[in-house]
Amino acid sequence: MIKNTELIDLPCWSDSYGSLTAIEELDTVPFDIKRIYYIFDVGAQVRRGFHSHQDLEQLLICVSGSVDILIEDDERSETVTLDSPTRGLYIGPMVWREMFSFSENTVLLVLASKHYIDTEYERNHGIFLVSAREYYQQQGEYII
Ligand code: T46
Numbered sequence: 001m002i003k004n005t006e007l008i009d010l011p012c013w014s015d016s017y018g019s020l021t022a023i024e025e026l027d028t029v030p031f032d033i034k035r036i037y038y039i040f041d042v043g044a045q046v047r048r049g050f051h052s053h054q055d056l057e058q059l060l061i062c063v064s065g066s067v068d069i070l071i072e073d074d075e076r077s078e079t080v081t082l083d084s085p086t087r088g089l090y091i092g093p094m095v096w097r098e099m100f101s102f103s104e105n106t107v108l109l110v111l112a113s114k115h116y117i118d119t120e121y122e123r124n125h126g127i128f129l130v131s132a133r134e135y136y137q138q139q140g141e142y143i144i
Pocket of ligand 1: 037048058097110
């Protein structure tokens with residue numbers, strides 16, 4: 001997996017009445033949840049994201065439909081398909097992300113560890129790569 005990312009299986013209770021998934025901070029997700037947002041009504045040709053965050057931690061869950069997420073650290077990139085409401089993609093600091101191939105009914109739910117701060121976004125890919133190299137060298141290991 002890409003550094004500072006992880007696929008997390010979410011608990012699900014299913015019976016003849018349907019299914020229910022619950023997420024608890026610091027248990028199912030490894031951070032305090034400060035913000036929730038969701039992305040929907042995205043055209044099939046649209047590609048979003050194109051940024052990284054310095055400190056933010058997030059859990060992305062495709063609660064309906066499917067979406068591809070490109071994640072990239074200082075060395076490698078990988079594309080993960082999210083197509084289940086019981087599987088989340090954890091993305092920690094210093095990971096570039098792009099979201100694409102949204103199906104018609106996709107709803108991408110995101111739990112975030114911080115409030116929205118526009119200046120916390122790094123949208124320049126070249127600067128991201130330089131900063132990420134320094135960050136991972138200082139860390140010497142992955143956060144999770
Ligand atoms: C991320 C990926 C997965 C707000 O005002 N508050 C918010 O909490 C968010 C997330 C966005 N916005 C505004 C800022 C922009 O004017 O909503 C507009 C669209 O946001 P953005 O272009 O950043 O959307 P994406 O899909 O490129 O990225 C979003 C998150 O911003 C980002 O943190 O990791 O989803």
